[in-house]
Amino acid sequence: MKGFLLIVGRDLRLALRQSADAWLAVLFFVLTGALFPFGIGPDASLLKVIAPGIIWVVALLAVLLSLERLFLADYEDGSLEQLLLSPLPLELAILGKVLAHWLTTGLPLIAAAPVLAVLFNMDMAGLGTLLLAMLLGTPVLSLIGAIGAALTLGARRGGVLIPLLVLPLYIPALIFGVGATDSALAGLSARPDLLLLGAVLLVMLVVTPLAGAAALRQALE
């Protein structure tokens, strides 16, 4: 457990010292979201309806943008082989890195989501559900993304491959995340969607460390 916290602490410190990366995802999120009204037109009732979907898709793309640096820097400077040879199980090290990634990417997106919700004139009755769904969903984005980032290590221009691998796997989280918010806006219970989203999160908490560790060992061969 101590080793796990050490990894989280180190990655948070690294992220804070080079905070441009973290800001990039949030700014991308807000700016890209703000483009939609220009493209679609100022129809307030239409924007109101599509707001949850757009916020989710844009959040997903913002996370995608930050995935490449998840393992690449450690791979290039040799930290990854030292991590593999440390007494800490590689699976735990991966979970630590993913947690740090979520804290520096997913959490700021959740904090910025109300800004977009206001921009789209979303019904504020759904805001709580939107944020709750993002709280369950953005860790899923980090977890699935970590597998993609680990698999593409060592491949030339691997960063370009990550979206191809990861985007299809994001679809369930997207469906349940938007579904929860839409249900709440329609006055229905968001519970089934949130439970499914939670189930996806639990599954990925198990799958990511195992698959990621196998991929990283392969990359270091």
Place this chain on the structure above:
Amino acid sequence: MALFEARDLDCRRGGRDVFAGLSFSLAAGGALLLTGANGTGKSSLLRLMAGLLQPVGGAILWDDESIAEEPAAHAGRLHYLGHLEAVKPVLSAAENLRFWAALRGHSADIGAALEHFSLAALAEVPGRLLSAGQRRRLALARLLASPAELWLLDEPSVGLDHASVGKLAEAIAQHRAGGGRVVVATHTALDLPDAQPLALDDLPPPPLPELIW
């Protein structure tokens, strides 16, 4: 006393045989000096010893148990120093060193390790401002910041000045005096009293079988 040994090791990288039929044994306090031209498999052998690579034939044993059986236990008893220094540019030298020592459960004192490689004055300097030789010394300081029975050093003296090479030899001698073992691949002269030489030039792989179409 536990023996670190390899029996009839075959190594293949990227579909090409690097060496075949390699055996060695290393007792406590011993040193193994790997020599050979570029591309004869010195780095591959060190990665095999660390468990980063798996041999296609033969086995590496610690106390008669294959290291592949207990990779975590093996990782816990070794220090591997490859071509990359694992120094983070935005962390200070001390922060870099402290992290790796703490990860191995030794958060107590990194001062002595920094001092040995004359890095005490650079402790608060961020990694990106260190020169190549200083980064190398910081990587070497990891060896002293947390104890390990087996040191695997791949070209440890690259980029080091004369004084630092001496400090490295001193650290290795102390390590061996305490019963530690060391495997070094190097092209430069490094003072290793009664090290067993292992020349990889002498172990060419068997010729490729003729292709039959």
